[in-house]
Amino acid sequence: MVFARYGTGKHKISMGVVLLMERNNGYELDMGPIRPPNEGGAGSLLLRITRNCHWNRCSFCPFYTGEEFGIRDTEEIKGDIRKVKKIGDMLEDGSEELHNVPYHSRSIVHGWLRSGARTVFLQDSDSLVMPSDKLIDILVYLKEMFPTIERITSYTRSDTLARKDPGELREIREAGLTRLHVGLESGSDRVLELVNKGVTAGVHVEGGTKALEAGFQLSEYVIPGLGGRELWEDHALETARVLNLIDPDFIRMRPLVVNPFTELHQLRTSGEFTVTSPHERLREIRVMVEELDVSSALCFDHFLNGWRGKNGSPLFHTSFAGYRLPRDKELVLGLIEEGLQVDESMHLDMRKTNITSL
Numbered sequence: 001m002v003f004a005r006y007g008t009g010k011h012k013i014s015m016g017v018v019l020l021m022e023r024n025n026g027y028e029l030d031m032g033p034i035r036p037p038n039e040g041g042a043g044s045l046l047l048r049i050t051r052n053c054h055w056n057r058c059s060f061c062p063f064y065t066g067e068e069f070g071i072r073d074t075e076e077i078k079g080d081i082r083k084v085k086k087i088g089d090m091l092e093d094g095s096e097e098l099h100n101v102p103y104h105s106r107s108i109v110h111g112w113l114r115s116g117a118r119t120v121f122l123q124d125s126d127s128l129v130m131p132s133d134k135l136i137d138i139l140v141y142l143k144e145m146f147p148t149i150e151r152i153t154s155y156t157r158s159d160t161l162a163r164k165d166p167g168e169l170r171e172i173r174e175a176g177l178t179r180l181h182v183g184l185e186s187g188s189d190r191v192l193e194l195v196n197k198g199v200t201a202g203v204h205v206e207g208g209t210k211a212l213e214a215g216f217q218l219s220e221y222v223i224p225g226l227g228g229r230e231l232w233e234d235h236a237l238e239t240a241r242v243l244n245l246i247d248p249d250f251i252r253m254r255p256l257v258v259n260p261f262t263e264l265h266q267l268r269t270s271g272e273f274t275v276t277s278p279h280e281r282l283r284e285i286r287v288m289v290e291e292l293d294v295s296s297a298l299c300f301d302h303f304l305n306g307w308r309g310k311n312g313s314p315l316f317h318t319s320f321a322g323y324r325l326p327r328d329k330e331l332v333l334g335l336i337e338e339g340l341q342v343d344e345s346m347h348l349d350m351r352k353t354n355i356t357s358l
């Protein structure tokens with residue numbers, strides 16, 4: 001989750017919106033504010049099919065505060081797909097009409113086509129909340145327009161997955177949606193309640209299991225530090241327990257930073273939530289990794305994993321492929337021990353970090 005947002009509530013301006021300010025002649029592409037870093041690394045085309053978040057109540061999340069949720073009209077989405085196609089054709093022909101295409105639309109389409117037009121990420125926070133027949137219609141249309149596409153991915157929520165009919169999930173998978181990114185955040189019911197995630201550990205397990213049974217690749221996002229000093233151990237143990245039951249393809253670590261525009265910040269200010277230190281978080285991750293019994297990739301693919309090794313370089317590698325479990329379990333535990341030997345002042349410390357754009 002990497003794009004910056006500026007301001008608060010209704011006055012927030014995302015990078016995407018800043019770019020849209022130069023809109024003209026109907027070639028602008030509607031884009032949301034966030035996508036997983038590995039989709040950026042893959043040069044994925046961002047196609048917005050819903051806007052904002054229908055839950056929008058997680059106490060740590062600043063992304064869509066004050067923004068209204070909506071499912072985009074199918075014809076409008078197909079119109080964006082046709083725009084990408086048309087801009088691509090113009091780029092190939094060197095058409096004069098290109099002067100009427102906003103710079104950002106040109107550069108997005110150019111970059112995507114140059115990388116082989118192989119991957120697409122559907123925005124915003126939960127594409128599966130769209131009626132299945134509409135989503136399938138869009139997936140089929142997208143693949144018809146761009147037969148080079150190999151991978152289409154999206155965010156979704158565990159409760160949305162848990163509610164979906166298994167047959168519909170399989171149809172969506174067969175229509176071309178290949179990978180789902182789910183914000184597990186924690187497997188602890190106490191932590192999930194604290195941060196108002198709106199799901200229980202049981203729903204996480206049900207949703208994740210259904211996604212895998214339908215044939216999706218599954219990325220589960222974990223937030224080290226989300227239990228604070230008060231619930232860290234429950235957070236570590238229960239998260240490992242839930243991940244063991246799901247056994248996702250990827251476990252992606254996104255350490256907590258408390259954004260000042262969130263409810264969690266208010267809990268922090270009132271003394272009900274204590275942000276943990278870099279060493280406390282390493283000890284938390286150690287407990288979690290010791291308990292993990294999965295065949296997943298464990299990924300530290302975000303700059304917030306800012307621990308340092310003895311030589312001052314990043315403690316964990318940031319590859320999107322991550323460490324393979326169980327093979328690399330001892331390696332990861334060894335790195336954690338190394339990080340605990342390094343003075344805390346060398347690590348990125350979320351107690352002092354003032355980042356508002358995660």
Ligand code: SF4
Nearest residue numbers: 053056057058061125
């Ligand atoms: S974390 Fe995800 S589900 Fe929760 S409010 Fe933010 S975007 Fe919505």
